[in-house]
Amino acid sequence: MQKLFAAFTFAFIAVTPVWAATQTVTLSVPDMSCPACPITVKKALSKVEGVGKINVSLEKREAVVAFDDKKTSVSKLTEATEMAGYPSSLKQ
Numbered sequence: 105m106q107k108l109f110a111a112f113t114f115a116f117i118a119v120t121p122v123w124a125a126t127q128t129v130t131l132s133v134p135d136m137s138c139p140a141c142p143i144t145v146k147k148a149l150s151k152v153e154g155v156g157k158i159n160v161s162l163e164k165r166e167a168v169v170a171f172d173d174k175k176t177s178v179s180k181l182t183e184a185t186e187m188a189g190y191p192s193s194l195k196q
C-alpha cells in the first residue's frame with residue numbers, strides 16, 4: 105500500500121514540474137496609503153514574467169506573491185514595485 109502511494113506521489117510530481125518551482129514570498133510595501141495603491145502594485149507585479157497569484161493587502165501594507173523561481177527572483181519583484189512608485193522589501 106505504501107509502495108503504491110509512493111509511486112503515485114512520484115507520478116504526480118513528474119507531471120507538474122511548474123508547481124515544483126513555485127515560491128511564495130511576502131513583500132512589505134510601506135508606501136501604500138489608499139485603496140488605489142494595491143491595484144497599482146498588483147498591476148506592476150503581474151507584468152513580471154513568471155509571477156502567478158498575487159494578493160495585495162492595503163491594511164497590512166504587504167503583497168503576497170507566488171512566482172516561478174526559474175523565471176524570476178525576489179529582486180525583480182521589488183524592482184517592479186519600485187518602478188511603479190512603491191519601494192518594497194522582502195518580509196522575513
Ligand SMILES: [Cu+2]
Pocket residue numbers: 136137138139140141142
Ligand atoms: Cu493610493
